Amino acid sequence: MTDLELVAAAIEAREHSYSPYSHFAVGAALLCSDGTVYRGCNMENAAYSPGICAERAAIYKAVFDGQRDFAAIAIVGGPAGRPISELCAPCGVCRQVMREFCDPASFRIILAQSPDACEVHTLEELLPLSFGPNNLGN
Ligand code: THU
Numbered sequence: 001m002t003d004l005e006l007v008a009a010a011i012e013a014r015e016h017s018y019s020p021y022s023h024f025a026v027g028a029a030l031l032c033s034d035g036t037v038y039r040g041c042n043m044e045n046a047a048y049s050p051g052i053c054a055e056r057a058a059i060y061k062a063v064f065d066g067q068r069d070f071a072a073i074a075i076v077g078g079p080a081g082r083p084i085s086e087l088c089a090p091c092g093v094c095r096q097v098m099r100e101f102c103d104p105a106s107f108r109i110i111l112a113q114s115p116d117a118c119e120v121h122t123l124e125e126l127l128p129l130s131f132g133p134n135n136l137g138n
């Protein structure tokens with residue numbers, strides 16, 4: 001699975017976004033170490049707080065299936081119904097959820113505007129000096 005293919009999967013996932021309140025549609029594609037890809041989209045709610053980001057939707061789907069070993073995630077987002085014109089970085093809550101399951105030094109976060117315009121960061125870069133399972137002896 002190339003970065004390009006993972007970005008294409010995120011773009012496809014974004015088509016499923018349920019974002020009637022923010023009108024900001026996000027898609028994510030999470031690559032497991034065994035090569036499996038889990039896609040997620042943001043899902044909003046009339047009560048607002050039950051909404052979930054695309055990244056966490058993908059991670060929770062994967063964990064539910066017994067996956068806990070992740071290599072990378074591709075993220076695309078922007079105003080719904082329009083082509084993506086900016087990079088969409090993960091929110092702080094999603095970064096912390098990544099920290100629960102992913103190695104900060106090696107987990108790759110691919111922010112994409114299109115399959116051929118993206119930048120790659122490690123989780124460590126986006127969440128420095130983090131608190132994780134190891135802090136609790138796990
Ligand atoms: N959102 C995501 O799904 N991922 C991000 O990285 C940033 C924000 C969603 C949450 C909400 O549904 C909408 O985008 C606007 O914040």
